[in-house]
Amino acid sequence: MNSRLVVGLGSEIRGDDAAGLLTVRALRKLDPAGVDVKECTGDAASLAETIAQYPEVIVVDAVASAGPPGRVMEIRPESIGKHRRHGTHDAGLAEAIGLANVLGANPTMLVVGITGRSFELGNKPDSAVIRAAAELAVNLGETLECA
Amino acid sequence: MKPAERTIKVSELGRVEGEGALHVRIKDGAVDDVRLELYEPPRFFESLLRGRTFMEPVDITARICGICPVAYQMSAAAAIEDACGTVVTGAIRDLRRLIYCGEWIESHALHIYLLHAPDFLGYDSGIEMARDHGDRVRAGLALKKVGNQIVEIVGGRPIHPVNPRVGGFHRAPSKEELAPLIEPLERAYEIARETVRWTAGFHFPALAPDVELVSLWHPTEYPMLGDRIVSTRGLDIPVSAFSDEFHEDQSGHSTALISRHQGRPYLVGPLARFALNFDKLSADVRGEALAAGVDAGCRNPFRSIVVRGLETMEACAIALKIVREYVEPPAGYVEVTPRAGTGHGASEAPRGILYHRYEIDSAGLIEHATIVPPTSQNQLAIEDDLRSVVAANLELPDDRLQLISEQTIRNYDPCISCATHFLRIEVDGK
Numbered sequence: 001m002n003s004r005l006v007v008g009l010g011s012e013i014r015g016d017d018a019a020g021l022l023t024v025r026a027l028r029k030l031d032p033a034g035v036d037v038k039e040c041t042g043d044a045a046s047l048a049e050t051i052a053q054y055p056e057v058i059v060v061d062a063v064a065s066a067g068p069p070g071r072v073m074e075i076r077p078e079s080i081g082k083h084r085r086h087g088t089h090d091a092g093l094a095e096a097i098g099l100a101n102v103l104g105a106n107p108t109m110l111v112v113g114i115t116g117r118s119f120e121l122g123n124k125p126d127s128a129v130i131r132a133a134a135e136l137a138v139n140l141g142e143t144l145e146c147a
Numbered sequence: 148m149k150p151a152e153r154t155i156k157v158s159e160l161g162r163v164e165g166e167g168a169l170h171v172r173i174k175d176g177a178v179d180d181v182r183l184e185l186y187e188p189p190r191f192f193e194s195l196l197r198g199r200t201f202m203e204p205v206d207i208t209a210r211i212c213g214i215c216p217v218a219y220q221m222s223a224a225a226a227i228e229d230a231c232g233t234v235v236t237g238a239i240r241d242l243r244r245l246i247y248c249g250e251w252i253e254s255h256a257l258h259i260y261l262l263h264a265p266d267f268l269g270y271d272s273g274i275e276m277a278r279d280h281g282d283r284v285r286a287g288l289a290l291k292k293v294g295n296q297i298v299e300i301v302g303g304r305p306i307h308p309v310n311p312r313v314g315g316f317h318r319a320p321s322k323e324e325l326a327p328l329i330e331p332l333e334r335a336y337e338i339a340r341e342t343v344r345w346t347a348g349f350h351f352p353a354l355a356p357d358v359e360l361v362s363l364w365h366p367t368e369y370p371m372l373g374d375r376i377v378s379t380r381g382l383d384i385p386v387s388a389f390s391d392e393f394h395e396d397q398s399g400h401s402t403a404l405i406s407r408h409q410g411r412p413y414l415v416g417p418l419a420r421f422a423l424n425f426d427k428l429s430a431d432v433r434g435e436a437l438a439a440g441v442d443a444g445c446r447n448p449f450r451s452i453v454v455r456g457l458e459t460m461e462a463c464a465i466a467l468k469i470v471r472e473y474v475e476p477p478a479g480y481v482e483v484t485p486r487a488g489t490g491h492g493a494s495e496a497p498r499g500i501l502y503h504r505y506e507i508d509s510a511g512l513i514e515h516a517t518i519v520p521p522t523s524q525n526q527l528a529i530e531d532d533l534r535s536v537v538a539a540n541l542e543l544p545d546d547r548l549q550l551i552s553e554q555t556i557r558n559y560d561p562c563i564s565c566a567t568h569f570l571r572i573e574v575d576g577k
Contacts, residue, residue, distance in 0.1 A: 102277040
């Protein structure tokens with residue numbers, strides 16, 4: 001196990017929600033040294049446990065935004081809204097980070113968002129999101145190789 | 148002075164991963180109305196399956212739920228195979244039970260530690276509970292992780308597994324691939340045992356609903372897969388007779404279908420399985436059950452948290468046995484040739500019986516699909532429980548009444564449970 005993790009979140013059958021998954025799949029092909037690359041499709045408890053194992057974590061997720069799809073942005077972890085007030089089955093990234101923290105893990109976190117437009121069941125990702133995910137993967141790969 | 152009318156509203160619930168609401172009205176000191184309002188638009192999965200090939204429901208229906216995809220896959224495969232006259236046995240069937248054990252372990256662990264235990268210990272959430280009970284939550288997550296490992300190794304990935312198919316699995320794992328599960332499962336078994344002992348010490352509100360319990364039945368196994376359905380009122384039918392006995396209808400306050408047995412509420416899930424299959428549990432698990440104060444006569448849904456712990460023990464034991472005795476089959480699946488007909492399949496999802504029925508034509512295209520999930524079967528029983536619990540606790544202040552109402556819903560670990568935390572109580576001082 002490496003000390004750095006890049007984890008992509010999302011659902012591949014909900015349109016632009018696949019942004020995180022597309023990014024880490026592209027990153028995996030680049031095979032950056034010293035980095036574990038994983039996918040998470042919606043289990044916050046498992047995500048919490050995964051995050052807790054690494055001192056450095058980069059999370060890539062889709063972001064619902066009024067702007068155009070495919071914008072890449074850095075998000076402060078503490079600014080992420082909770083998906084459910086007391087998340088259970090359907091908890092989100094905020095709950096996963098919160099649970100990892102409560103259990104004593106405080107990894108250095110970088111959360112990168114890719115804005116999406118449509119998250120409907122059965123939709124394909126927007127071409128701008130696909131392009132952004134591929135570019136982000138290259139950027140992450142280069143950055144991680146240099147770090 | 149107490150108001151003449153109080154209204155409890157759970158403003159967001161859902162059928163599977165969606166939305167719904169609970170409405171309780173108390174009038175003149177009595178419970179006047181209880182309605183579980185599921186207002187999420189139907190997800191049209193049954194319609195979506197029409198015209199698809201007989202191979203597709205296993206993958207498509209797995210997407211209905213992120214918590215119990217294996218249940219959807221197993222019930223779909225069983226129904227399609229029934230329609231095509233195929234029976235899956237031996238190591239392939241064992242692998243199906245193994246991946247099902249994984250789903251039970253991860254689902255039960257999640258529910259016990261992050262959803263239900265906080266109710267008993269007075270916390271708003273699993274995260275809050277973890278601040279004071281970090282070791283317990285870590286143990287629960289470790290338990291859950293073993294379930295995920297099983298699903299990942301057998302199913303190809305931990306959520307929405309891709310390896311199951313009609314006839315078995317695209318590829319059977321080797322014995323060497325399963326061997327790394329042994330040590331984690333041994334540990335998980337002991338964590339589950341400790342879970343039972345821990346939860347047995349909780350305070351359980353008194354409740355013993357007189358409701359028919361219904362589960363699958365197998366002559367020698369604690370049921371995950373099975374061909375017969377039994378009940379505490381003497382029902383004993385093949386799965387193919389499900390729709391003769393159980394009927395769904397749509398009430399005015401819900402877009403979800405509500406299931407009844409001969410017009411009456413009934414209950415599926417851990418308590419039902421436990422009551423109807425107590426003799427199929429291992430001697431060790433039965434011993435822990437009795438020491439924890441639960442046996443086949445247990446009807447208190449608040450004690451379902453203990454029963455889930457016992458089922459987790461049993462699932463670990465079953466999985467260990469399968470892994471240790473596993474002999475890789477020559478092929479991961481048996482060929483299934485489509486033929487015109489109707490097939491029925493049911494399996495025991497963590498929350499109870501999940502029934503599928505498919506009509507397919509001679510080319511293997513699906514003409515009609517019916518899916519009856521556990522939560523729609525339990526909906527009326529949940530409403531009845533809420534009616535009883537609220538009636539027995541009318542003297543409680545609003546916040547306490549709200550809490551015990553939420554807890555009552557979570558006894559059933561419905562897939563709607565996420566949103567029950569949005570419960571708001573509204574008091575009309577009329």
